[in-house]
Amino acid sequence: xxxxxxxxxxxxxxxxxxxxxxxxxxxxxxxxxxxxxxxxxxxxxxxxxxxxxxxxxxxxxxxxxxxxxxxxxxxxxxxxxxxxxxxxxxxxxxxxxxxxxxxxxxxxxxxxxxxxxxxxxxxxxxxxxxxxxxxxxxxxxxxxxxxxxxxxxxxxxxxxxxxxxxxxxxxxxxxxxxxxxxxxxxxxxxxxxxxxxxxxxxxxxxxxxxxxxxxxxxxxxxxxxxxxxxxxxxxxxxxxxxxxxxxxxxxxxxxxxxxxxxxxxxxxxxxxxxxxxxxxxxxxxxxxxxxxxxxxxxxxxxxxxxxxxxxxxxxxxxxxxxxxxxxxxxxxxxxxxxxxxxxxxx
Amino acid sequence: xxxxxxxxxxxxxxxxxxxxxxxxxxxxxxxxxxxxxxxxxxxxxxxxxxxxxxxxxxxxxxxxxxxxxxxxxxxxxxxxxxxxxxxxxxxxxxxxxxxxxxxxxxxxxxxxxxxxxxxxxxxxxxxxxxxxxxxxxxxxxxxxxxxxxxxxxxxxxxxxxxxxxxxxxxxxxxxxxxxxxxxxxxxxxxxxxxxxxxxxxxxxxxxxxxxxxxxxxxxxxxxxxxxxxxxxxxxxxxxxxxxxxxxxxxxxxxxxxxxxxxxxxxxxxxxxxxxxxxxxxxxxxxxxxxxxxxxxxxxx
Numbered sequence: 001x002x003x004x005x006x007x008x009x010x011x012x013x014x015x016x017x018x019x020x021x022x023x024x025x026x027x028x029x030x031x032x033x034x035x036x037x038x039x040x041x042x043x044x045x046x047x048x049x050x051x052x053x054x055x056x057x058x059x060x061x062x063x064x065x066x067x068x069x070x071x072x073x074x075x076x077x078x079x080x081x082x083x084x085x086x087x088x089x090x091x092x093x094x095x096x097x098x099x100x101x102x103x104x105x106x107x108x109x110x111x112x113x114x115x116x117x118x119x120x121x122x123x124x125x126x127x128x129x130x131x132x133x134x135x136x137x138x139x140x141x142x143x144x145x146x147x148x149x150x151x152x153x154x155x156x157x158x159x160x161x162x163x164x165x166x167x168x169x170x171x172x173x174x175x176x177x178x179x180x181x182x183x184x185x186x187x188x189x190x191x192x193x194x195x196x197x198x199x200x201x202x203x204x205x206x207x208x209x210x211x212x213x214x215x216x217x218x219x220x221x222x223x224x225x226x227x228x229x230x231x232x233x234x235x236x237x238x239x240x241x242x243x244x245x246x247x248x249x250x251x252x253x254x255x256x257x258x259x260x261x262x263x264x265x266x267x268x269x270x271x272x273x274x275x276x277x278x279x280x281x282x283x284x285x286x287x288x289x290x291x292x293x294x295x296x297x298x299x300x301x302x303x304x305x306x307x308x309x310x311x312x313x314x315x316x317x318x319x320x321x322x323x324x325x326x327x328x329x330x331x332x333x334x335x336x337x338x339x340x341x342x343x344x345x346x
Numbered sequence: 347x348x349x350x351x352x353x354x355x356x357x358x359x360x361x362x363x364x365x366x367x368x369x370x371x372x373x374x375x376x377x378x379x380x381x382x383x384x385x386x387x388x389x390x391x392x393x394x395x396x397x398x399x400x401x402x403x404x405x406x407x408x409x410x411x412x413x414x415x416x417x418x419x420x421x422x423x424x425x426x427x428x429x430x431x432x433x434x435x436x437x438x439x440x441x442x443x444x445x446x447x448x449x450x451x452x453x454x455x456x457x458x459x460x461x462x463x464x465x466x467x468x469x470x471x472x473x474x475x476x477x478x479x480x481x482x483x484x485x486x487x488x489x490x491x492x493x494x495x496x497x498x499x500x501x502x503x504x505x506x507x508x509x510x511x512x513x514x515x516x517x518x519x520x521x522x523x524x525x526x527x528x529x530x531x532x533x534x535x536x537x538x539x540x541x542x543x544x545x546x547x548x549x550x551x552x553x554x555x556x557x558x559x560x561x562x563x564x565x566x567x568x569x570x571x572x573x574x575x576x577x578x579x580x581x582x583x584x585x586x587x588x589x590x591x592x593x594x595x596x597x598x599x600x601x602x603x604x605x606x607x608x609x610x611x612x613x614x615x616x617x618x619x620x621x622x623x624x625x626x627x628x629x630x631x632x633x634x635x636x637x638x639x640x641x642x643x644x645x646x
Contacts, residue, residue: 185541189539
């Protein structure tokens with residue numbers, strides 16, 4: 001009983017600890033007294049700048065990082081289960097290339113043609129909706145390409161995704177070539193960042209992991225069954241094609257929303273579910289929940305590092321996730337070699 | 347034997363005198379210039395036709411009234427308006443070498459952005475002079491260098507004199523304020539992600555010349571992605587929007603930015619980024635526009 005309690009409380013306390021640390025650490029020093037003063041509505045000792053920084057920049061940033069990390073980890077978990085491949089990530093079926101092309105097109109429109117639709121979608125600007133639509137469109141096109149006689153085989157989907165990514169990358173390269181003056185901002189955007197994101201970004205993203213998470217909670221058993229192979233799943237009564245489309249669409253929406261507000265942050269969607277699977281096993285019910293929690297924490301930690309390592313200059317978050325995640329991933333693979341190679345690859 | 351020896355010496359002397367004469371004659375038209383990358387470029391004759399490989403250089407050429415001799419510009423050369431009608435020879439990072447060689451210009455003025463085109467053009471026998479000013483003083487040197495190469499030195503001196511005069515007039519007005527009272531200026535190169543100009547950039551030099559302090563002056567990189575938190579806590583007095591991504595009204599509405607003096611006093615202005623990033627004669631215009639913005643009491 002006690003063990004169960006600890007198991008339930010531990011991840012939550014980790015989340016709280018990570019969030020608290022993230023609020024306190026930053027390029028602008030904010031003391032615990034400042035935070036408590038704000039909480040206790042005693043704003044005499046707190047400068048208005050510190051209050052503004054905590055409330056309007058740091059807190060929404062941490063919340064956004066958690067939601068983006070959770071979305072990416074969730075999406076990665078779903079795709080790994082759907083494609084029955086532990087090396088799948090949210091971007092594998094074309095989402096990242098689609099989002100990149102969308103964002104590049106938006107930035108070029110703004111920078112070179114002077115278009116600026118500031119009133120679009122709660123004044124988020126042109127880039128997020130373009131990136132979101134780009135990601136979604138790419139995944140749907142890949143799905144359509146892979147469909148044959150109403151059936152989509154996993155291999156066909158993977159191949160279509162890779163082929164589409166190649167074409168989209170070529171278009172992206174062309175846009176970068178045309179870009180010239182706006183190249184620097186474009187490439188920075190592509191590497192991912194949470195700088196200067198506010199509560200409206202949080203609100204824009206929130207529905208996706210919320211609704212997507214709830215929808216997926218009901219699908220954990222479907223994912224478990226799919227791991228046995230599609231024929232077996234069909235025999236067990238699962239409408240395989242329909243479920244595959246639903247899962248793919250959910251993953252695409254989660255990825256699109258994450259990329260729209262923060263750029264293409266690599267590695268999180270691949271690393272987190274995989275590591276959790278190695279530690280806790282492949283049961284999807286716990287895997288989905290843990291992906292949300294640990295994906296969110298990981299992203300908060302990565303963002304905190306990204307904004308403090310070279311303060312006051314910020315490094316793109318994608319660099320931090322890759323540099324931190326990669327070696328840890330390799331270490332875990334080495335340690336769990338038998339477990340990994342022992343998993344079936346059907 | 348004696349006579350032959352004397353005859354030989356006389357022959358040598360006469361020959362050397364004559365050859366000395368011809369060298370002296372050709373000296374009047376030949377020219378050696380040292381460009382801003384330290385390269386020595388020799389010209390056997392005055393270069394009649396000119397190709398420009400950077401928008402800033404095109405602006406210098408028009409200021410020196412050399413536009414009639416200008417036969418090729420880049421696709422980005424958009425100032426003055428007349429420059430847009432000239433033959434395009436590619437971009438400044440990727441010029442069309444074949445096109446330039448086919449035009450057979452007397453001289454090509456290139457920026458320091460890409461070494462390869464310079465090498466390729468030199469191999470093809472085209473004289474290339476690299477213009478690479480690092481600060482405002484070197485912009486004046488660049489104007490003089492272009493003038494010297496093209497044979498319009500007096501015009502170049504006149505233009506430099508005019509520009510320096512304008513600059514000195516601005517500096518004179520600024521002498522009334524002590525440097526500690528210079529306002530903190532945040533120049534935004536892009537909004538998403540936030541990018542500003544650090545030390546070593548032209549924008550930094552312009553802010554300094556206009557009597558301001560660059561908010562990003564403490565970074566080590568020239569184009570840092572500055573933390574929004576740090577910007578807010580440094581509290582800039584003036585914000586310059588150097589891009590078309592957001593209107594000043596949208597910047598004023600940024601959540602959390604109302605703690606800055608700039609937003610509170612509505613001192614947010616959009617200025618043409620071309621003027622601020624091109625190391626040409628309009629750099630003085632940039633200094634003037636910025637000085638008028640951040641020291642409005644002195645300049646209006």
